[in-house]
Amino acid sequence: MPPRQDNGRISPPASRRGAGFRIHHTKIRKPVTARLYLISPARIEHPSIFADELRAALDGGDVAAFQLRLKDVPDDEIARVADTLRPICQQRDTALIMNDRPDLAVKLDCDGVHVGQDDMPYAEARRIVGPNRQVGVTCKASRHLAMEAAEAGADYVAFGAFFPSTTKTVTTPADIEIVEWWSALMQVPCVAIGGITVENCKPLLVAGVDFLAVSGGVWNYGDGPEAAVRAFNELFSAHGQP
Numbered sequence: 001m002p003p004r005q006d007n008g009r010i011s012p013p014a015s016r017r018g019a020g021f022r023i024h025h026t027k028i029r030k031p032v033t034a035r036l037y038l039i040s041p042a043r044i045e046h047p048s049i050f051a052d053e054l055r056a057a058l059d060g061g062d063v064a065a066f067q068l069r070l071k072d073v074p075d076d077e078i079a080r081v082a083d084t085l086r087p088i089c090q091q092r093d094t095a096l097i098m099n100d101r102p103d104l105a106v107k108l109d110c111d112g113v114h115v116g117q118d119d120m121p122y123a124e125a126r127r128i129v130g131p132n133r134q135v136g137v138t139c140k141a142s143r144h145l146a147m148e149a150a151e152a153g154a155d156y157v158a159f160g161a162f163f164p165s166t167t168k169t170v171t172t173p174a175d176i177e178i179v180e181w182w183s184a185l186m187q188v189p190c191v192a193i194g195g196i197t198v199e200n201c202k203p204l205l206v207a208g209v210d211f212l213a214v215s216g217g218v219w220n221y222g223d224g225p226e227a228a229v230r231a232f233n234e235l236f237s238a239h240g241q242p
């Protein structure tokens, strides 16, 4: 059976989902309208409690990717969290992306890895994860870094930070114009990150962003994560309509 093509996303056949180590991984492809790329909190103390929050968030609507971004956490703890959250992501065709660590992306059967400029070069990450997993690269506010990453084969480039973030203090300010420029010229999808909320994201949609990477704007949303995901998706649909 050929893979199902659905709004720019290719899903594995149902018969191959959740059946041990996967050959086909959920892909991040250029979408027709913007999509959400959810970033985890930096610490998850109780995986089973967070699993309920993630389920609720994903019940709010479409989420293209969920990045496990645990900082200063031992590998065995990352493994425990990934093992708890992987089936939730797989069930909903949400790509599970490991932050910083291509080795763990492979070991923990994630769909891809995100690497920053201080983590390792794109080529090294690709060598470790192989051709079937996604590799995304932080390009801050640099056209040059983004062109280099896309040329090298990155599955997406990430620009930011567009707004002040309460999740990460040291960030490079990025201008929305870089998204306008990228989306007008390039086919490789671009992700915007940094302090993005339901309230402030509209200019990024107008600029043609492919994915909004959001942490605080979902987990700290007044009405809860499910309502945040629903509100983002309503904005995406409204923006996609003529």
Ligand SMILES: Cc1ncc(COP(=O)(O)OP(=O)(O)O)c(N)n1
Residues within 6 Å of the ligand: 037, 067, 069, 099, 100, 114, 115, 116, 117, 118, 119, 136, 137, 138, 158, 159, 160, 168, 191, 193, 213
């Ligand atoms: C989608 C996405 N974009 C950018 C980043 C930032 O990555 P990096 O610069 O490596 O910083 P840390 O996340 O490792 O603190 C990201 N994680 N995801």
Ligand SMILES: Cc1nc(C(=O)O)sc1CCOP(=O)(O)O
Residues within 6 Å of the ligand: 039, 138, 140, 159, 160, 161, 162, 164, 165, 166, 167, 168, 171, 172, 193, 194, 195, 196, 213, 214, 215, 216, 217
């Ligand atoms: C992980 C990260 N990287 C950034 C960058 O600018 O590269 S901003 C950021 C934090 C994202 O969380 P929030 O949506 O809560 O601001």
Ligand SMILES: [Mg+2]
Residues within 6 Å of the ligand: 099, 100, 114, 115, 116, 119
């Ligand atoms: Mg990093």
